[in-house]
């Protein structure tokens with residue numbers, strides 16, 4: 266697995282995205298996840314671009330990342346495995 270993907274999974278495995286202290290460091294990383302994957306970016310812009318400027322701001326990226334985590338974590342263990350990530354991406358691609 267590439268180092269980049271490892272970082273992606275590390276991000277989605279972070280227990281609490283909503284903590285104030287963590288948001289400053291997590292938000293840019295969440296943005297990077299969507300900038301790296303056009304499927305997730307299109308999905309995030311469609312549903313989470315709350316100010317409709319066709320840009321995913323850090324706050325929007327965080328909400329989208331939390332929702333992606335909810336969709337992808339099929340077994341609910343709080344971690345996104347590579348298999349879960351791929352399954353969720355396929356699901357989003359087929360459905361949205």
Ligand SMILES: [Ca+2]
Pocket residue numbers: 314315316317318319320321322325
């Ligand atoms: Ca926006």
Ligand SMILES: [Ca+2]
Pocket residue numbers: 337338339340341342343344345346349
């Ligand atoms: Ca899981």
